[in-house]
Amino acid sequence: MLNNYPARTQCAALADWEFNSHNSVSGEDLRPECPGEIRYDSSALREQVVRDPYDYARETEAVWRARGAVWEIADVFEILKGQFWRLHFVPTSEQLVTDVDTLYSPTNDEVVSMLQNIYHEHGWDDLQKYRTRECLEAVKKALEEHYP
Structure with missing residues (x-):
């Protein structure tokens, strides 16, 4: 483990109407602001990965990371699929x-x-x-x- 996160962690982030995925030590790639209609979509029924960026990122980076949303990669695709179906x-x-x-x-x-x-x-x-x-x-x- 490095930075308290297993290296095999795979997460994805939705931000700025872009889909960003990254497989890294922290397992995430964020840009400011996940759209609310996705982040708070009650029909998505996917649990977000909760990590406090202030625990592992520099403060200037943690500020914008905290505004994003992170899910497991498979969950992101299910969320996006639901958006297309509707x-x-x-x-x-x-x-x-x-x-x-x-x-x-x-x-x-x-x-x-x-x-x-x-x-x-x-x-x-x-x-x-x-x-x-x-x-x-x-x-x-x-x-x-x-x-x-």
């Missing part, structure tokens, strides 16, 4: 996924609802019925028509 992350093309919380504003409420409805109309969240290609074409068409 359409909190919405693919807007084959290469781009948009976080609906970044779209929410008085002017964007309609676009979020529109995108989620298109996915449901194309069979989301039943993968046996979901029509990927048709759905992405409908998303592209709707975005071009309503938000050129």
